[in-house]
Amino acid sequence: MKLYHAKGSPNSRRVRILIAEKGLDIEFVPVDLGSKEQFSDAYRAINPRVVVPTLVLDDGTVIGEVPAIQRYLDEAYPDLPLLGVTPKEKAVIAMWDRRVEAEGFASVMDAIRNTVAGLKDRAISGPHAYEQIPALAERSKKRLGNFYGDLEARLKEAPFVAGEAFSVADITALVTVDFATNGIAMPIPEDATATKAWYEKVAARPSATA
Template sequence: MKLYDFARAPSPRMVRIFMAEKGVEMETVQVDLMTAEQMGAAFAEKNPWLTVPVIELDDGTCISEISACCRYLEETHPEPPLMGRDAKEKAVVEMWNHHMFQEGFMAGAEALRNSAPPMKGRALAGPHNFEQIPDLAERGKARLGHFMTDLDARLGESKYVAGENYSVADITALVTVDFAGWVKVAPEDGHTNLKRWHEEMNARPSAKA
C-alpha cells in the first residue's frame, strides 16, 4: 500500500492526519504539484482526476479523493473510530464533515484557484481546463469568512465539530482553517471558541502530519 502525497498540499494532509490518528503508516510517494507532475501520463494512470491524495492498494487499485481514502482506512483500521461509532453518530459525522468540506475547504479552493497566477486556466482541479473567474475568488473569501464565524458558533455549543467525540470533521476543519491563511482569511479576535479548539487540535501529535 502506498500514499501518493505532496507534503505542502492541504488535501493529502487530511489523509496524513487521519492516518496518524489511527497509527497507520505506509510508503509515501511525493507527487510534485509545483512542476505539475500530477498532470503527467504516469500519474494519470493512477488517478485520471489528477489529484493527490491517492492510496494505491497492493492489488493495484487506486483510491482517490480524501473521503474515499479515509473510508478505506476507517474500514481496515476501525480503531479509534473517526467516522462515528453507531448509525446515528456516523450520519452526524458525515453531515458535519460535508459542511466543513463544502463550505470551508471548497470555498478556500475557489478563492485560491480563481486568483493565484500559477492557476490561470486551471481554476478547477481535474482533467478539464477552466479559466479563472475573479468574482468567484471574492465569493470564496467571503464564504471562508462565514465559515469561520459559523464554526466558532458551533464550537461554542460542542467540544468537537461533530459532537462529543473527535472525528474526521475536526480534521477537515483544521486543515481548512490553516489553508484559509493562503488567501489571507483567519479566525477573528472574537472567535474565542474557534481559537480554543484550534489550539487543542494543533496540540495533537497528528497535526504535524
C-alpha cells in the first residue's frame, strides 16, 4: 500500500496524522507540487483528478478523496478506531467531521485559492481550470470566523469535536487551525478559550508532527 502525498499539503496531512495515530506501516511517496508533478503523465495515470493525497492498495485499487482514504484505513485496520465503531458513533463523527471540513477547512482553501497569484485559473484543484473570485475569498474568511465561533460553542460543551473521544473530526479541525494560521493569518481568536485549550491538547499528540 502506498500513499502519494506532499509534505506541505494540508489534505495530505489529514491522512498522515490518521496513519500516525493508528501506527500503520504505509509507504509514503512524495509528489512535488512545487514542480507541478501532480500534472505529470505518470501521476495522472495514478489519479486523473491530479490531486494529493492518493492511496493505492496492493491490488492496484486507487482511492482518492481524504474522507474515503481515511474510511478505508479505519475500516481495514479497526484497531484504534478514529471514525467510530457503532453505526451511531460513525454517523455522529461523520457529521462533525463534515461540518469542520465544509465550514472550516474548505473556507481556508477557498480564501487561498481565490487570491494567491500562483493559482490564477487554478481556483479549484483538479483537472479543470477555474478563474479566481476575490469576493469568494472574502466571504470564505467571514465563514471561517463563524466556524471559529461555532467551534468554540461546541468545545465548551464537549472535550473533543465529536464528543467524548478524539476522532477524525479533531484531526480535520487541527489541520484547519494550522492551515488558517499559516495560510491566511487567521489563528484561533484570542477569546476562544475552550478552543485554545482543545488545541493545546491535540497539537501535543505525537501524531501532530506528521
